[in-house]
Amino acid sequence: MSTASSILLVGLGGAGCSMVTRIAPQLPGEVAVALIDTDARSLNTAPNTSLLQIGRAQTRGMGTGGEAALGLASAESEEAALRRLFTGVPLVVLVTGLGGGTGSGGAAAVAGIAAEMGATTLAFATMPFSHEGERRMRQANEATITLAQKCHGFVVVHNDLLLQQVASDAPLSESFAAADTWVGGAIRGIASAFAPGALIAADPSALRSILANPGSPTLCAYGVGEGEGAAMKAARAACECPLAHGPGAVTKVASLFVYVAGGPALTTTEAFEAVAAVRTRFGGETSTILCARIDPTLGARIEVSVIGASLPAPKSPVKAKKGAKEADPSQPVFEFATEESMRRGLFGGTPMTFIDGQDVDVPAYIRKAVRLPSAP
Amino acid sequence: MTPKPLPSLIAVIDIGTHKTVSLLGQVIDGKARMLSFSERRTDGVVKGTVTDLEKLSQCVHEVVNDIERGSNRAVEQVYLSLSGPAAEGERVKGIIAVPAHDGKVTAKDVADAVSSAKRLEPPAGRATLLYMRQPTILDGRAVSNPVGMAGRRLEVSFWRVTMEEGNMRMRVGMVNGMSIRVRDFILASHAAACATAGEADKQGGVLVIDIGAGTTDWILYYKEHILCAGSIPVGGEHMTNDLSVALRISRETAEDLKVRFGSAVHRDADVNQTIWKDGDKGVGDQQFNRGTITKVISLRYQETLEFVRKDVLRHLEHIFPGHAVKIDQQMLPSGVILTGGSANLADAPEAVQVVLGLPARVGIPSFENESLRKPEYAGVVGLMAAAIIDAPPVVRRPRGFIAVLKDLFRF
Numbered sequence: 067m068s069t070a071s072s073i074l075l076v077g078l079g080g081a082g083c084s085m086v087t088r089i090a091p092q093l094p095g096e097v098a099v100a101l102i103d104t105d106a107r108s109l110n111t112a113p114n115t116s117l118l119q120i121g122r123a124q125t126r127g128m129g130t131g132g133e134a135a136l137g138l139a140s141a142e143s144e145e146a147a148l149r150r151l152f153t154g155v156p157l158v159v160l161v162t163g164l165g166g167g168t169g170s171g172g173a174a175a176v177a178g179i180a181a182e183m184g185a186t187t188l189a190f191a192t193m194p195f196s197h198e199g200e201r202r203m204r205q206a207n208e209a210t211i212t213l214a215q216k217c218h219g220f221v222v223v224h225n226d227l228l229l230q231q232v233a234s235d236a237p238l239s240e241s242f243a244a245a246d247t248w249v250g251g252a253i254r255g256i257a258s259a260f261a262p263g264a265l266i267a268a269d270p271s272a273l274r275s276i277l278a279n280p281g282s283p284t285l286c287a288y289g290v291g292e293g294e295g296a297a298m299k300a301a302r303a304a305c306e307c308p309l310a311h312g313p314g315a316v317t318k319v320a321s322l323f324v325y326v327a328g329g330p331a332l333t334t335t336e337a338f339e340a341v342a343a344v345r346t347r348f349g350g351e352t353s354t355i356l357c358a359r360i361d362p363t364l365g366a367r368i369e370v371s372v373i374g375a376s377l378p379a380p381k382s383p384v385k386a387k388k389g390a391k392e393a394d395p396s397q398p399v400f401e402f403a404t405e406e407s408m409r410r411g412l413f414g415g416t417p418m419t420f421i422d423g424q425d426v427d428v429p430a431y432i433r434k435a436v437r438l439p440s441a442p
Numbered sequence: 443m444t445p446k447p448l449p450s451l452i453a454v455i456d457i458g459t460h461k462t463v464s465l466l467g468q469v470i471d472g473k474a475r476m477l478s479f480s481e482r483r484t485d486g487v488v489k490g491t492v493t494d495l496e497k498l499s500q501c502v503h504e505v506v507n508d509i510e511r512g513s514n515r516a517v518e519q520v521y522l523s524l525s526g527p528a529a530e531g532e533r534v535k536g537i538i539a540v541p542a543h544d545g546k547v548t549a550k551d552v553a554d555a556v557s558s559a560k561r562l563e564p565p566a567g568r569a570t571l572l573y574m575r576q577p578t579i580l581d582g583r584a585v586s587n588p589v590g591m592a593g594r595r596l597e598v599s600f601w602r603v604t605m606e607e608g609n610m611r612m613r614v615g616m617v618n619g620m621s622i623r624v625r626d627f628i629l630a631s632h633a634a635a636c637a638t639a640g641e642a643d644k645q646g647g648v649l650v651i652d653i654g655a656g657t658t659d660w661i662l663y664y665k666e667h668i669l670c671a672g673s674i675p676v677g678g679e680h681m682t683n684d685l686s687v688a689l690r691i692s693r694e695t696a697e698d699l700k701v702r703f704g705s706a707v708h709r710d711a712d713v714n715q716t717i718w719k720d721g722d723k724g725v726g727d728q729q730f731n732r733g734t735i736t737k738v739i740s741l742r743y744q745e746t747l748e749f750v751r752k753d754v755l756r757h758l759e760h761i762f763p764g765h766a767v768k769i770d771q772q773m774l775p776s777g778v779i780l781t782g783g784s785a786n787l788a789d790a791p792e793a794v795q796v797v798l799g800l801p802a803r804v805g806i807p808s809f810e811n812e813s814l815r816k817p818e819y820a821g822v823v824g825l826m827a828a829a830i831i832d833a834p835p836v837v838r839r840p841r842g843f844i845a846v847l848k849d850l851f852r853f
Contacts, residue, residue: 422752427683
């Protein structure tokens with residue numbers, strides 16, 4: 067069904083589906099959209115998308131009620147349908163919210179099937195708010211470990227951090243809209259780069275060369291600039307994008323994918339200035355894949371999207387000795403052990419301490435979503 | 443010549459998350475004279491919980507060596523402080539109907555009530571460490587000594603501190619490994635109160651909050667007695683951590699900036715101040731917005747005090763069920779006394795006023811030695827004071843009738 071599209075955007079679970087539904091209208095027409103959930107209600111609302119209800123037998127269309135085991139069983143039971151969905155798609159972008167049942171349980175299974183079908187898999191996972199309590203946070207932390215192993219690229223979106231970016235008196239919808247802008251912008255950047263008509267084009271296999279190794283932390287950033295020096299403004303905004311500043315986010319990467327889009331007025335100098343600024347901030351010494359596009363609808367605005375990954379040196383395959391134990395799949399990936407620990411800073415690795423359902427080792431300003439005064 | 447111990451010697455060790463402090467004193471006329479003092483960086487304790495016993499033993503061993511060498515006296519027994527989540531407190535109550543015809547309370551009635559209170563078993567796997575006497579209630583009135591008074595219903599209650607058995611054995615074993623006996627455990631918050639709160643404070647009512655590196659311990663005195671005590675697993679290290687996460691700086695830099703520029707209250711005027719890390723504007727010097735520092739630290743500081751407020755209220759509601767309890771100056775005329783290293787933070791008393799609505803002061807321990815007159819030493823100085831005042835008996839003393847009677851006369 068989606069053989070014509072090079073990108074399939076998948077929303078998984080309640081949070082994933084609603085985010086995909088919100089950002090889908092901003093995407094170019096080449097992107098196919100699919101929603102996967104156990105809860106029949108969240109699927110009925112979406113137009114122009116392929117819908118897949120999983121776990122009918124397990125949940126009877128009621129959602130998982132936060133049970134990750136139920137989410138996993140639901141995803142596994144629909145393996146055939148998922149395989150059909152991912153057939154012939156070179157790039158799958160999976161958006162899910164961790165902490166609940168369908169996302170935490172099903173994400174790794176869905177990503178695993180997509181990867182098996184030969185797709186490059188990039189996952190965006192939102193972490194629950196600190197206020198959502200111990201159980202959801204634990205479930206989410208466990209899910210990041212399994213999900214990271216199955217995806218080529220894995221970006222963590224901390225809900226707590228997103229709240230900090232808007233003024234404290236802003237309506238709730240605004241903070242979610244902010245999250246949508248960043249994730250949507252990054253996805254739009256990737257999608258537009260592969261669409262026909264790009265000035266400097268790339269294809270999904272180029273992205274794959276960056277995101278080759280599952281389990282390696284992925285950098286993702288998005289920025290917009292307007293007016294005088296728009297390119298530099300966009301580059302600076304991308305450098306300060308909260309997606310790239312979450313605790314545990316990668317700060318310097320070996321390989322970068324930079325996409326610059328602007329109106330007809332975008333000059334070569336501007337475009338390369340922006341790329342240079344992004345490279346100064348994020349690295350990209352090994353390889354930087356550059357894409358640019360003139361999009362008349364943008365007018366005076368310029369957008370910059372960045373995807374990057376540090377490729378760990380590929381290990382030479384070690385021949386397993388006869389009778390040797392197989393690697394324990396439950397062993398966590400080392401990089402992601404620090405993901406959670408960096409959020410907790412010096413207390414990383416120590417047992418979590420909960421008061422009123424909040425992990426108090428996480429800085430108070432993050433949990434209270436207070437915006438800090440900017441640096442001088 | 444081998445150094446000889448003296449019966450009037452008291453050695454105390456305060457094991458904190460950040461530092462381990464030990465003090466050896468000689469008691470003369472009920473007052474302690476300092477013989478030697480030692481302070482070392484603690485290893486193997488995180489958030490008040492022992493994570494590496496070997497490192498901690500080494501550290502305790504070193505401070506004991508220090509005070510022995512410093513005084514040229516052998517230490518035979520020590521008092522250990524008890525803080526953090528390991529120690530849990532609860533109220534135990536014993537109620538009897540006064541049996542005499544004339545309704546007069548006898549010493550035996552009091553002993554019966556006491557033993558019925560102490561008969562309540564601690565939760566499985568926990569050992570009782572301390573009983574702290576609370577007011578005796580006769581027919582709903584608080585009395586200091588009910589013997590000889592007439593009444594029908596006699597109620598005695600204690601604040602009982604328990605500790606996980608394995609944890610207690612570990613601490614005792616660690617000290618025993620140096621051929622030293624643990625004379626007793628003393629609640630750290632009680633110690634801090636002994637060093638900083640006067641008799642008048644305790645008689646009126648006072649809340650002592652000891653903000654250490656890894657834990658915040660509090661104790662509430664009401665009408666002379668300990669009403670309740672508790673601990674929050676948050677302390678000064680959390681403020682340092684928040685700052686190091688927010689500014690992406692090392693722990694050492696964050697600690698330094700916290701001490702120099704941190705404040706428990708954030709003011710709008712801080713936002714426009716630019717401060718330098720080293721101040722020499724040389725290579726490697728960084729500039730920060732002071733507003734960020736005070737914002738991050740004040741949020742954590744006030745949140746910690748808020749946790750204390752909630753914890754106190756939770757305990758009070760448990761003690762006075764059905765009453766609308768509130769923490770105000772009528773209940774605590776002496777307000778709040780802040781001790782521990784984080785009491786030094788600028789504007790700390792103001793933050794207490796904001797969060798708890800009570801006047802606060804920084805508790806300076808009263809001690810002859812000037813170098814120990816700092817809030818961070820309230821714990822160790824208080825241990826010495828508490829050891830003299832209470833002269834508490836040995837841990838796991840025989841629990842016979844005689845012992846119970848002895849207990850009675852001690853309070």
